[in-house]
Amino acid sequence: MNGARIANADREPGNWLSHGRTYNEQRFSPLKVINDKNVTRMGLAWHYDLDTRRGQEATPLVVDGVMYFSTAWSKVVALQAATGKPLWTYDPKVPPEWAVNACCDVVNRGVAMWGGKVFVGTLDGRLVALDAGTGKPVWEKLTIDPKFRYTITGAPRVVKGKVLIGNGGAEMNVRGYISAYDTETGNLAWRFYTVPGDPSKPFESPILGKAAKTWTGEWWKNGGGGTVWDAMAYDPQLDLLYIGTGNGDPWARKIRNSQVGDNLLASSIIALRPDTGEYVWHYQENPGDEWDYDSAAQIILADLQIDGQLRKVLLHAPKNGFFYVLDRATGKLLSAKPFVRVTWATGIDLQTGRPIESPEAQYEASNKTLVVSPGPGGAHTWQPASYSPDTGLVYFPVLEAGFAYKSAEQFSHKALAFNTGTDPVASGMPQDPNIKKGILGSIKGRLSAWDPVKQVEVWRADRPGPWNGGALSTAGNLVFEGTGNGQFEAFRANTGEKLWSASAQSGIVAGPISYTVNGEQYVAILAGWGGVMPLAAGEVARQSPQMNNVPRMLAFKLGGKASLPPAPEFKPRALTPPRTTANPATVKKGEELYQQYCSNCHGDVAVSGGVLPDLRYSGTLKTDVWFGVVLDGMLKQAGMVAFAKEISRQDAAAIREYVVYRANQSLAESGNQKKP
Numbered sequence: 188m189n190g191a192r193i194a195n196a197d198r199e200p201g202n203w204l205s206h207g208r209t210y211n212e213q214r215f216s217p218l219k220v221i222n223d224k225n226v227t228r229m230g231l232a233w234h235y236d237l238d239t240r241r242g243q244e245a246t247p248l249v250v251d252g253v254m255y256f257s258t259a260w261s262k263v264v265a266l267q268a269a270t271g272k273p274l275w276t277y278d279p280k281v282p283p284e285w286a287v288n289a290c291c292d293v294v295n296r297g298v299a300m301w302g303g304k305v306f307v308g309t310l311d312g313r314l315v316a317l318d319a320g321t322g323k324p325v326w327e328k329l330t331i332d333p334k335f336r337y338t339i340t341g342a343p344r345v346v347k348g349k350v351l352i353g354n355g356g357a358e359m360n361v362r363g364y365i366s367a368y369d370t371e372t373g374n375l376a377w378r379f380y381t382v383p384g385d386p387s388k389p390f391e392s393p394i395l396g397k398a399a400k401t402w403t404g405e406w407w408k409n410g411g412g413g414t415v416w417d418a419m420a421y422d423p424q425l426d427l428l429y430i431g432t433g434n435g436d437p438w439a440r441k442i443r444n445s446q447v448g449d450n451l452l453a454s455s456i457i458a459l460r461p462d463t464g465e466y467v468w469h470y471q472e473n474p475g476d477e478w479d480y481d482s483a484a485q486i487i488l489a490d491l492q493i494d495g496q497l498r499k500v501l502l503h504a505p506k507n508g509f510f511y512v513l514d515r516a517t518g519k520l521l522s523a524k525p526f527v528r529v530t531w532a533t534g535i536d537l538q539t540g541r542p543i544e545s546p547e548a549q550y551e552a553s554n555k556t557l558v559v560s561p562g563p564g565g566a567h568t569w570q571p572a573s574y575s576p577d578t579g580l581v582y583f584p585v586l587e588a589g590f591a592y593k594s595a596e597q598f599s600h601k602a603l604a605f606n607t608g609t610d611p612v613a614s615g616m617p618q619d620p621n622i623k624k625g626i627l628g629s630i631k632g633r634l635s636a637w638d639p640v641k642q643v644e645v646w647r648a649d650r651p652g653p654w655n656g657g658a659l660s661t662a663g664n665l666v667f668e669g670t671g672n673g674q675f676e677a678f679r680a681n682t683g684e685k686l687w688s689a690s691a692q693s694g695i696v697a698g699p700i701s702y703t704v705n706g707e708q709y710v711a712i713l714a715g716w717g718g719v720m721p722l723a724a725g726e727v728a729r730q731s732p733q734m735n736n737v738p739r740m741l742a743f744k745l746g747g748k749a750s751l752p753p754a755p756e757f758k759p760r761a762l763t764p765p766r767t768t769a770n771p772a773t774v775k776k777g778e779e780l781y782q783q784y785c786s787n788c789h790g791d792v793a794v795s796g797g798v799l800p801d802l803r804y805s806g807t808l809k810t811d812v813w814f815g816v817v818l819d820g821m822l823k824q825a826g827m828v829a830f831a832k833e834i835s836r837q838d839a840a841a842i843r844e845y846v847v848y849r850a851n852q853s854l855a856e857s858g859n860q861k862k863p
């Protein structure tokens with residue numbers, strides 16, 4: 188594997204050589220053995236069950252008959268792509284406690300290949316090169332300073348013999364950057380920081396000196412954010428590498444700065460030279476962002492006819508709900524239109540490229556609780572999008588959900604918490620019935636087929652829930668997508684007519700691929716429920732019908748006759764909480780602590796979205812085992828960190844009182860619902 192092979196990937200359409208298949212990350216497969224006329228005959232070829240019940244977000248690679256992919260906890264699997272027979276597995280043994288540094292599950296979105304090696308970034312910040320034949324490590328580099336709460340969940344890419352890897356952690360007090368390592372030696376070739384550091388020290392690059400003028404106060408003490416946690420694309424002709432950066436840290440811009448500024452280069456698309464990491468241009472989608480609208484969603488490169496002219500463009504549908512088309516040679520904005528209901532801005536000014544922000548979304552200035560759309564889960568985030576040059580459409584999963592924002596009265600970064608600068612109780616899914624009804628009522632999910640030239644939706648497929656999988660389009664006039672309620676489906680790409688579906692028995696959030704082995708075409712998808720929505724926003728995630736989480740790789744082909752074992756029965760459990768006896772002040776204290784420390788994994792307002800335990804049902808509510816788990820790390824090996832360093836026994840007791848209170852509240856609500 189080398190750059191020429193990836194750059195010429197269309198000469199070997201049977202392989203899937205790089206994360207987005209090609210350097211332009213279009214995720215379009217030129218294969219058409221399976222097409223809109225025969226897809227109804229597609230059936231399961233094989234499946235391979237995984238060993239964890241956590242989120243699965245990876246896009247597999249297929250090279251010469253072998254499939255390589257990463258799974259939860261940054262493990263790697265190699266299978267025979269025609270049969271699913273395992274060849275090797277690799278476990279980097281991420282310390283389970285490191286999970287507390289991950290905002291959004293212990294996921295991994297994929298591996299890269301080059302020169303007989305497979306590269307994976309691990310949750311605890313390592314970049315590991317494996318021998319593609321044996322799965323044995325060849326070299327390993329720590330890409331982070333482990334004093335800080337960095338994580339890696341994104342797929343590396345390899346350009347010109349260098350493995351490119353970023354990291355996440357913008358709510359965890361980190362400073363974003365992307366690094367390039369030599370594929371052979373593992374030596375660091377260059378590192379590009381996306382936000383300026385301590386201005387009393389020399390800036391690492393000239394652009395950071397300029398960027399520092401857009402920050403005020405002592406931002407570097409909070410890291411700044413701007414993490415490069417997902418998107419990368421490469422144009423070999425222009426020799427430009429494109430990356431997308433995350434939100435500023437914390438979300439609330441007045442807490443981040445003493446005076447409001449643009450906070451470059453957070454929430455931006457940046458073009459760099461892949462040999463040196465030298466800055467070329469940037470376009471900032473959210474100057475001085477305050478809603479967690481990062482720009483890390485997938486970047487697609489395409490050549491489009493715009494106003495009678497063939498233009499090299501960059502397509503981007505980030506969390507903030509606008510679909511952007513940029514000139515990718517210069518970074519100039521060509522057009523931007525909302526693809527969902529957007530309330531934070533009325534439009535994007537094409538002259539300045541800046542958003543026209545709405546006063547009614549300024550929660551810090553108003554000092555009120557404001558419901559803003561989209562929320563921090565985005566209108567579209569990391570789930571893969573696909574551009575079909577045949578139809579000229581971009582297919583991607585879209586999510587509509589408002590979010591209540593209120594700024595924190597007091598803010599300080601905590602070493603074991605999720606730090607946003609918003610009020611932990613008033614933000615998210617507040618229990619005020621009117622706010623809650625408004626947010627739940629706004630939730631929608633769909634697969635959208637978007638015309639990037641006309642900037643209009645051409646067709647859509649509504650989904651039962653908001654959190655669904657990524658898309659693949661093919662030359663067979665097909666679009667594939669998996670759903671949060673466990674269906675894997677095919678649509679006619681030009682019209683949106685649903686042609687086929689199969690049950691994966693588990694929620695799907697990852698993106699599909701297609702490949703051939705000996706001329707036989709396969710379509711594969713990694714099933715497994717997880718990611719930010721089911722962990723942090725349980726009530727939103729539960730808008731998808733609930734089911735068991737059964738992570739597995741599934742591959743389909745024409746005439747496939749394999750079958751899955753019977754689906755495990757989903758048994759809703761009975762709520763049997765102890766009686767609530769605590770005084771309201773203790774419950775309130777517990778609520779604040781829960782929302783700050785626990786909600787990011789066990790779900791906002793103590794409602795889990797189906798991956799980690801729903802604490803309202805926990806047997807530990809009745810025994811002192813609660814303290815053993817919460818303070819002393821009894822379940823450390825499963826990824827439940829010990830909180831004793833930051834939470835006192837009294838505080839842990841208050842959190843329990845809040846959960847008990849919520850469990851009783853839910854019991855009363857379900858009782859009320861049952862009455863005629």
Ligand code: HEC
Binds near residue numbers: 799800827
């Ligand atoms: C980084 C994610 C994460 C955070 C943050 C987190 N937990 Fe957990 N928690 C877990 C995991 C993982 C498990 C174990 C699941 C298993 O056993 O497989 C768990 C299990 C538990 C259990 C046992 C539940 C049962 O009955 O099985 C309790 C109680 C618990 N957590 C309480 C808390 C409290 C209280 C907080 C906040 C102070 C918290 N957790 C924060 C990930 C987290």
